[in-house]
Amino acid sequence: METLLKDIGATINQETQTLQVNELENEAIYIFREVAAQFERPVLLFSGGKDSITLVRLAQKAFWPAKIPFPLLHIDTGHNFPETIEFRDRLVDELGLELIVRHVQDSINQGKVVEETGKYASRNILQTTTLLDAIEEFKFDACIGGARRDEEKARAKERIFSVRDDFGQWDEKNQRPELFDMLNGTIELGQNVRVFPISNWTELDVWSYILKEQIEIPSIYFAHKRHTFLRDGLIWSAQDEVVFRAKEEAVKERTVRFRTVGDMSCTAAVESDADTIEKVVAEIRISKISERGARIDDKRSEAAMEKRKQQGYF
Amino acid sequence: MEVLKIATAGSVDDGKSTLIGRLLYDTNSLTDDKIEAIKNSSQKRGYDYLDFSLATDGLVAEREQGITIDVAHIYFSTSNKSYIIADTPGHVEYTRNMVTGASTSQVAIILIDARKGVIEQTYRHFFINNLLRIKDVIVAINKMDLVGYDQSVFEDIKQNFEKLNKNSTYSEQNVSYIPVSALKGDNIVEKSNEMAWYQGETILQHLENLHTEDVSEERQSRFSVQTVIRPKTDEFHDFRGFAGKINGGSFRVGDEITVLPSMTTSMIKSIYFYDKMFQEAKAGSSVTILLEDEINIARGDMLVKSDELPKVEKDLTATVCWMDSKHLKSGAKYWVQHNTNKVLSKITAIDNVIATDFSGSKEANNKLALNEIGEVKLKLAKPIFHDTYVSNKSNGAFILIDEHTNATAGVGFIN
Numbered sequence: 083m084e085t086l087l088k089d090i091g092a093t094i095n096q097e098t099q100t101l102q103v104n105e106l107e108n109e110a111i112y113i114f115r116e117v118a119a120q121f122e123r124p125v126l127l128f129s130g131g132k133d134s135i136t137l138v139r140l141a142q143k144a145f146w147p148a149k150i151p152f153p154l155l156h157i158d159t160g161h162n163f164p165e166t167i168e169f170r171d172r173l174v175d176e177l178g179l180e181l182i183v184r185h186v187q188d189s190i191n192q193g194k195v196v197e198e199t200g201k202y203a204s205r206n207i208l209q210t211t212t213l214l215d216a217i218e219e220f221k222f223d224a225c226i227g228g229a230r231r232d233e234e235k236a237r238a239k240e241r242i243f244s245v246r247d248d249f250g251q252w253d254e255k256n257q258r259p260e261l262f263d264m265l266n267g268t269i270e271l272g273q274n275v276r277v278f279p280i281s282n283w284t285e286l287d288v289w290s291y292i293l294k295e296q297i298e299i300p301s302i303y304f305a306h307k308r309h310t311f312l313r314d315g316l317i318w319s320a321q322d323e324v325v326f327r328a329k330e331e332a333v334k335e336r337t338v339r340f341r342t343v344g345d346m347s348c349t350a351a352v353e354s355d356a357d358t359i360e361k362v363v364a365e366i367r368i369s370k371i372s373e374r375g376a377r378i379d380d381k382r383s384e385a386a387m388e389k390r391k392q393q394g395y396f
Numbered sequence: 397m398e399v400l401k402i403a404t405a406g407s408v409d410d411g412k413s414t415l416i417g418r419l420l421y422d423t424n425s426l427t428d429d430k431i432e433a434i435k436n437s438s439q440k441r442g443y444d445y446l447d448f449s450l451a452t453d454g455l456v457a458e459r460e461q462g463i464t465i466d467v468a469h470i471y472f473s474t475s476n477k478s479y480i481i482a483d484t485p486g487h488v489e490y491t492r493n494m495v496t497g498a499s500t501s502q503v504a505i506i507l508i509d510a511r512k513g514v515i516e517q518t519y520r521h522f523f524i525n526n527l528l529r530i531k532d533v534i535v536a537i538n539k540m541d542l543v544g545y546d547q548s549v550f551e552d553i554k555q556n557f558e559k560l561n562k563n564s565t566y567s568e569q570n571v572s573y574i575p576v577s578a579l580k581g582d583n584i585v586e587k588s589n590e591m592a593w594y595q596g597e598t599i600l601q602h603l604e605n606l607h608t609e610d611v612s613e614e615r616q617s618r619f620s621v622q623t624v625i626r627p628k629t630d631e632f633h634d635f636r637g638f639a640g641k642i643n644g645g646s647f648r649v650g651d652e653i654t655v656l657p658s659m660t661t662s663m664i665k666s667i668y669f670y671d672k673m674f675q676e677a678k679a680g681s682s683v684t685i686l687l688e689d690e691i692n693i694a695r696g697d698m699l700v701k702s703d704e705l706p707k708v709e710k711d712l713t714a715t716v717c718w719m720d721s722k723h724l725k726s727g728a729k730y731w732v733q734h735n736t737n738k739v740l741s742k743i744t745a746i747d748n749v750i751a752t753d754f755s756g757s758k759e760a761n762n763k764l765a766l767n768e769i770g771e772v773k774l775k776l777a778k779p780i781f782h783d784t785y786v787s788n789k790s791n792g793a794f795i796l797i798d799e800h801t802n803a804t805a806g807v808g809f810i811n
């Protein structure tokens with residue numbers, strides 16, 4: 083596989099032709115540069131998933147040959163796939179980035195949040211508290227995330243610069259209009275802005291970009307053999323102990339891959355033989371299930387995402 | 397891949413959401429779980445058909461009231477192009493949302509209910525598409541199934557719209573008329589079997605045949621500096637790049653440029669996109685430009701070709717669409733954000749309020765209320781470098797930001 087970063091400077095070659103515009107890529111780069119210019123303490127929220135990895139590549143492009151001028155923040159639920167954490171550490175190492183990690187386990191230990199129990203227990207909602215605490219601790223005024231409008235109905239209404247109050251809350255009925263490409267990042271002390279540079283990308287756009295750019299992503303995105311079990315028609319990992327499994331739920335080895343890498347406890351796998359990016363893109367192209375279809379957290383109710391967002395979730 | 401941005405406009409119940417849902421469905425853009433959700437909701441509501449509008453109305457309040465309040469963005473693609481639809485609400489009280497949706501779009505689809513014909517809201521939608529200079533307008537005459545697919549109904553509505561079109565101040569605008577049934581899928585993606593009398597394109601065919609060059613209007617070369625890139629590493633010790641997006645025309649290595657506001661001149665030494673150099677870059681490109689000479693340049697400055705200078709002015713006259721519940725009043729102060737420039741301004745006069753039905757304008761009594769559009773004069777603390785909106789959209793528009801609440805309170809189109 084390609085290295086994460088092209089050897090800076092070594093590959094400069096004088097091209098004679100006109101730059102071909104990739105509109106989505108150009109828009110994202112423009113947004114990154116607005117963030118760097120309009121805010122004092124931006125941070126890139128890094129989950130280790132393909133969307134945030136794509137953000138890192140776009141940020142590299144926006145500021146090259148300078149380094150990305152802000153740190154990465156990872157809210158570690160403690161339920162991440164080990165492959166993701168490994169990947170994260172290698173990425174920041176190779177790019178020489180600053181990484182801040184805050185743990186949901188600490189919020190639990192401090193009694194700020196209470197761990198869910200039962201079959202559908204997940205730390206997905208708990209991470210909001212840890213995130214808001216981290217924003218306050220570091221006084222971040224802009225948090226860059228990889229959410230996309232095509233993911234979910236409530237996200238379709240999300241702005242590119244989305245203002246949050248002191249409590250991290252989203253006031254969806256009172257959003258600033260965004261006209262042309264003008265981004266209004268003016269805020270009060272204590273407020274912060276959530277920034278979504280790839281708002282207008284679809285899942286397929288992200289995958290096509292990863293393919294075109296040969297961006298390395300964690301191995302769990304590719305088909306691999308895994309011990310799994312079935313529940314509610316979805317395939318769950320049986321080899322990671324944080325995923326609750328009832329005794330009667332039988333374990334079987336399947337060839338699977340993951341389409342998103344959220345928490346292990348709420349991210350289901352899909353059966354797949356796609357073991358290269360090319361094959362993954364081909365699979366997505368003909369897929370008839372949306373990527374969030376494999377995330378149980380959205381199925382709790384029709385308005386699940388909207389409610390979580392109002393509370394400060396990403 | 398080429399991206400085409402579309403805004404939809406129509407009154408409540410004209411079938412906007414159904415049309416978008418149909419476009420998604422017929423282009424195989426809806427996934428099984430989404431179709432499943434639509435089926436379930438349709439059944440729960442006791443419909444015997446698929447209510448595609450459920451694919452788009454996002455917020456809880458909207459589902460409760462059954463109307464679209466905010467701009468929602470919907471995505472689909474064909475093998476040929478990616479499409480982004482800004483679905484905007486139709487009510488008078490959401491004029492600002494329509495303007496917002498239209499500001500990022502190159503094409504507009506105006507829906508008309510075949511049973512109702514051209515109504516007051518159609519005027520407003522067309523007016524806004526005129527004001528914002530949307531190059532390509534599709535008038536979709538919907539619910540043809542409810543009028544027996546009758547050609548004369550279509551022709552009548554078309555004639556009425558043509559009358560409206562006579563008021564247009566934008567002669568290059570391309571208006572086409574397509575008879576459709578969003579519910580049944582006639583002339584949306586597939587040609588209708590029911591309307592043999594219509595020989596033209598379906599909505600999707602029309603969109604597929606459009607190209608970005610056909611619908612963009614930024615002629616002069618403009619480059620508004622977002623930030624200065626100075627790596628200060630050993631390898632790039634002297635690198636001083638100006639990062640920004642080209643908002644109009646194109647730039648080539650060797651071009652003679654003028655920097656505003658200092659009016660110093662230089663030549664383009666190189667154009668970078670990431671770690672690659674290019675001879676030329678066009679509108680829409682987020683590039684980094686290096687100049688031959690060491691010039692002091694900061695965010696908010698603008699590079700232009702020396703033979704096409706913009707206006708440099710402190711006094712502006714603009715058509716303003718007001719978006720805040722607090723009225724715009726003469727004497728008030730607002731921030732003007734224009735490209736990457738942000739300067740304080742004072743409203744010196746509000747000349748009139750323009751009716752959105754082409755019936756003219758009336759006196760403004762020195763104020764503009766939410767959703768009103770008017771002619772406004774402003775005095776700026778520092779000059780900005782601008783074109784008229786008519787000659788360069790992105791260098792001819794600005795937003796007004798409330799000093800106290802920081803809200804985006806209005807948008808202006810420079811005359």
Ligand SMILES: Nc1nc2c(ncn2[C@@H]2O[C@H](COP(=O)(O)OP(=O)(O)O)[C@@H](O)[C@H]2O)c(=O)[nH]1
Nearest residue numbers: 407408409410411412413414449539577578579
């Ligand atoms: N018969 C018929 N009904 C339609 C058509 N398009 C939409 N409708 C119906 O008109 C109503 C309003 O449609 P909707 O898409 O929600 O309108 P919106 O408010 O403009 O988004 C719904 O009951 C639709 O099923 C059409 O082409 N023919």
